[in-house]
Amino acid sequence: MSNTIRIKSPATIANLVCGFDILGLAVEEPFDLMTIEPSERPGLEIIHLDDYQLSTVPEENVAGGALLAMLEDVKDAPGIKLTIDKKIKPGSGLGSSAASAAGAVFAASKIIQQQFTQEDLIRYAMFGEKVASGVKHADNITPCLMGGITLIRSIMPLDIIPLNSPDLHITIVHPQIEVKTSDARHILKKEVQLKQAIRQWGNIAGLVAGFMKGDYALIGRSLEDGIIEPVRSILIPGFDQVKSRSKEAGALGGGISGSGPSVFMLSKDDATARAVEHVMKDVYIKIGIDFKTYVTKLNRQGIKIIE
Numbered sequence: 001m002s003n004t005i006r007i008k009s010p011a012t013i014a015n016l017v018c019g020f021d022i023l024g025l026a027v028e029e030p031f032d033l034m035t036i037e038p039s040e041r042p043g044l045e046i047i048h049l050d051d052y053q054l055s056t057v058p059e060e061n062v063a064g065g066a067l068l069a070m071l072e073d074v075k076d077a078p079g080i081k082l083t084i085d086k087k088i089k090p091g092s093g094l095g096s097s098a099a100s101a102a103g104a105v106f107a108a109s110k111i112i113q114q115q116f117t118q119e120d121l122i123r124y125a126m127f128g129e130k131v132a133s134g135v136k137h138a139d140n141i142t143p144c145l146m147g148g149i150t151l152i153r154s155i156m157p158l159d160i161i162p163l164n165s166p167d168l169h170i171t172i173v174h175p176q177i178e179v180k181t182s183d184a185r186h187i188l189k190k191e192v193q194l195k196q197a198i199r200q201w202g203n204i205a206g207l208v209a210g211f212m213k214g215d216y217a218l219i220g221r222s223l224e225d226g227i228i229e230p231v232r233s234i235l236i237p238g239f240d241q242v243k244s245r246s247k248e249a250g251a252l253g254g255g256i257s258g259s260g261p262s263v264f265m266l267s268k269d270d271a272t273a274r275a276v277e278h279v280m281k282d283v284y285i286k287i288g289i290d291f292k293t294y295v296t297k298l299n300r301q302g303i304k305i306i307e
C-alpha cells in the first residue's frame with residue numbers, strides 16, 4: 001500500500017440533451033475534493049467534511065457502495081479511510097454521486113497494489129450510482145474518470161467510446177431546488193413513438209459527428225430532445241426562457257444537465273459563455289429563485305491527483 005492520495009473529482013453533464021443515458025462530458029468546475037489513505041483499522045471509514053448530511057455508513061454512501069464492490073475483488077483488502085469534501089451539491093444534476101463514486105474507486109486504485117482497468121473502475125463506480133438512484137448508469141461516471149466527452153454504446157457488456165471534440169465553453173445555472181434522479185426517471189414515459197425515435201437518432205448521430213468533426217453549427221442544431229426534455233423541463237422553473245434567451249445570446253444550444261434542475265449551454269468562446277451567464281442570472285433574478293452559475297470549460301483529463 002502506498003501513501004495518501006488527494007484528488008479533484010469533477011462535475012459532469014449527462015445526456016447532452018438528446019443522448020439519454022449514453023452521452024456525457026466532464027467540466028473543470030465544480031469539483032469534489034477527496035482524500036484516501038490506508039488505515040490500520042480494517043474495513044472502510046468515510047468522513048464527510050461538507051454539510052450535506054450524507055450517510056457515512058459504507059453501504060448507504062455512494063462512494064462507499066462503489067468501494068465495497070471494488071474491495072470484494074481485492075485479496076486481503078486493506079483498511080481504508082476516505083475523506084470527502086463535496087462541492088457538487090447532491091441533487092443538482094451535475095453528477096454529484098458520480099464524482100463521489102468514480103473519485104473513490106480512482107483514488108483507491110492508486111493505493112491498492114493491484115491492477116485495475118478503466119472498465120473495472122467504471123463497473124465498480126456504477127454500484128455507487130445504484131446506491132444513489134437505484135439504477136446503474138455510466139453517463140456521468142465515465143467522463144468523470146476519463147475526461148472529455150464519452151459515448152456509452154452499451155453497459156452490458158461495457159462498450160465506451162471517447163469522442164474527440166473542439167474546445168467548448170460551458171455555462172451552467174443551478175436553480176436552488178432539488179430534483180431527485182429517481183423521481184426524474186420515474187416520470188418518464190416508458191414508450192417512444194417510432195417517428196420520435198427517428199428524430200432522436202438523427203440528433204444523436206448529428207451531435208456525435210459534430211463533436212468529431214469540430215462542426216459547431218452541427219453540434220448546435222443537434223442539441224434537441226423531443227423525448228425526455230418535454231417531460232422533465234416541467235420540473236424546472238424558467239427552463240424555456242433560459243434556453244431561448246441563451247441561444248439569442250449566442251449559445252450553440254443546451255438543455256437539462258443530467259436529470260436537472262441545472263441547465264447547461266455550450267458556447268464557442270468564453271465571451272459568449274459569459275453573456276449566457278448574464279441572461280441566466282437575469283431569468284432567475286426576475287423569477288425570484290436562488291441560483292448558482294458556473295462558467296467553465298470541457299475538462300479533458302477527468303479526475304486529477306493533486307499534491
Ligand code: HSE
Pocket residue numbers: 014015020021022093095137139140181184185258259
Ligand atoms: N442519465 C441519467 C438521467 C443521469 O438522466 O437520469 C442522471 O444524472
